Amino acid sequence: MAAYAFVSTPNAEMVEKFDQYSQGDKVYCKLNSLAIADGKLYAGLIFTDVLSNAAGDAKVTSGTWNLSNYGMGIGSDADFVAVELDAETMQAKAFPVVFGGKGNYTDASYMGIDAKSAKMASDGSNLYLVASVNGFCSKAALQVNGEVKDEPSFKYAGGINAFYVASVNLGNNTSSAKVYDGKYGWVSGASSLVEPGVASLTVKGDDLYIGGSFFQTFPFDTNVKAVGNTDIFFVSLKKSDLSVQKALASGYDEKSAGNDNEEKFSGFAIDGTQLSVYGGVASRKDVYSPSTLSTPLKFTADMASATGLTAGSAEQYTTGTVLSADGKYTYTSLLNADQTSVSYQYTENTSNGVQQLVVDKADKDNAVYNLQGMKLRAPQKGLNIIGGKKVVIK
16 A cells, blocks of 8 residues: 655745745745646645735735734734646746635724634645634635635634644635634633644545644534643544544653643544554743653554544654655654754554554765755755755755
């Protein structure tokens, strides 16, 4: 059986180009997805203010109340946009898909929708979007080619803890969407620095695979509660109707090391029916401090029968996984103890789902890799990893 792995690491040059299109005094832009649909190239971008295309004849404005303007942190509220790119110049052409709070900065009734973590993928024809929505209002909007196609309502129970999943066909100007709601305790949430959300989305065959972390109640299965501050999850949805096929949570308790610890999803691989999910425990002492990884995590499950993720041993934090072109190997990038450099391993995929780990002994000081952990013959333009260090080639 074939094995599938997923990694999302945007090109550094692409990020620089998008910085050119941002406007506003305190704008926040985060490029996190690339996809091709009907022969066109799209980039997924989270933003809080105004974006303009390269020609200057099109722009899109965030519909949320931007709390960053009030000193409450850049990116406190954000929208998600699918940007159509010129495949040769990488210049922005149009903004055909926008999801976020409905309204504008003066419309307080729509204040607070926060699509701060979102991912986009494609099956070649349709674009798929999943966004973690948390805030303190009940309405958002999905726009397709400038037309509002969906105005989802979110349950308010001390706050919003939901995932929004949508399928968009830009050629036919059609879409479908679903809301998955969980419960949220405001008192508990307000005193914590944890940030649940979606970390990955990929399409394979008739399935959508989503990975991330959730807080308190699992939106994809409300019978499941987080054991720690956040729990890592992995979900399989039917592509046709966006319904849940399999929803698995880690059940790992990370509270013992500190009140603000949380689980972070970093990648997954599927070999046959055998699922491997990677992540780690991260913490920070206050809102101004960077996150520090304290415990690497690995979970396994049989997709045919499992009801949850089984914790296993992990010596290093996995930062990403990618499948070789022939499907025979899964390449993994691992964070070293200094938390500033990475090392690489590859796994041979087998028909029965049993993996044999092989360490790449040829990883010498001058070895060159891209951000996906793939070894290169020579440095490429943009960001490279050479000898364990990040090097920008212009």
